[in-house]
């Protein structure tokens with residue numbers, strides 16, 4: 001069983017995921033149900049944040065909820081159990097709330113371990129404004145040794161965030177580059193000093209204010225150490241006091257064109273599709289020097305055959321969470337049954353060497369970097385679409401119908417152990433968060449303040465380290 005290429009529970013979870021997809025999403029490029037069940041995230045744990053973003057997808061009560069390590073651990077444990085039960089033994093899950101580094105380091109580490117124990121590869125979602133001491137305290141146990149084999153963090157950096165230490169109100173994206181670099185350097189130091197491996201993603205909200213600065217962010221920061229650059233066009237969701245622009249003025253194509261400009265090449269996002277194309281675009285590849293290469297190109301038929309072979313014979317294999325020796329045995333078992341797989345991938349390897357250049361591959365470092373665009377939906381569309389779905393009703397209004405299709409093919413789920421339900425993150429943030437945060441405010445009230453100035457409400461126009469003084 002241990003060396004079996006695909007765990008039977010994974011096989012069952014993938015088959016169920018595929019069968020639940022709307023017909024329009026059951027395409028040759030679809031990863032859900034063939035390679036992954038989709039990404040997962042926590043909710044209702046620590047909604048508070050100490051920066052102010054415009055926009056912010058959190059409801060207005062989020063900053064009135066105290067951060068509790070015990071509450072976080074209990075809730076995450078229950079949510080992960082449900083995800084484990086419904087979606088099988090392996091998945092990627094985000095430890096997400098408000099700001100994850102407001103958790104005491106021991107609680108942060110314990111929560112990551114809870115997620116790992118449930119078979120999840122956890123990623124901590126942060127604004128990145130914390131110090132090396134905190135990172136070290138999360139990574140190391142009382143004996144000074146690494147307590148987690150690997151850390152994954154997503155750092156969110158953009159000029160629409162206010163209150164970052166040293167740069168309370170960024171003028172532009174370029175002025176944040178030193179802060180992006182500082183973030184990645186902390187992890188490089190952790191690896192150097194303590195041998196803790198890491199994966200880093202860079203997240204950025206996109207509005208008409210910063211869309212034309214995306215290319216510069218990619219050009220300047222691709223070598224900092226991020227393994228993924230993810231861009232999220234803003235949606236009308238969360239705290240409406242922080243909606244300042246007409247977010248629909250920018251199209252998905254315009255955002256993607258900027259990312260391509262930064263990467264200096266076309267980014268083929270139709271090889272692999274995660275859920276619905278209106279929600280997600282992803283291009284997988286790597287840098288050699290300053291040049292980015294896709295692992296597969298959606299215009300090249302032989303590349304698409306490699307993808308199809310991968311899905312058919314290796315799709316269910318868990319590549320990222322399996323120790324290398326065990327992974328080699330699993331792949332060997334696949335090849336023993338299907339020797340043609342080895343030929344297909346040998347051909348692919350030869351083509352990659354030809355395309356990049358053998359000498360370049362030998363003399364330069366290969367840096368895997370993927371580009372992602374994730375477009376959340378507006379709460380005013382999600383609410384009626386979801387309500388109708390709960391009644392088993394298919395809406396006919398084209399906009400709401402599209403919303404329902406996207407929710408059905410959602411690649412980012414959150415678990416509700418109290419109902420046994422999984423909900424798309426769009427539903428969580430657009431429909432459920434406001435009520436949930438009101439309840440959390442009563443359950444976890446902020447401690448009374450005696451001598452400090454109270455700043456519960458995050459300033460709408462920025463200019464302060466909101467919440468930090470509370």
Ligand code: SF4
Pocket residue numbers: 275279280374375376377406407409410411412424425426427
């Ligand atoms: S969370 Fe929303 S935008 Fe993201 S994949 Fe799910 S439905 Fe699409």
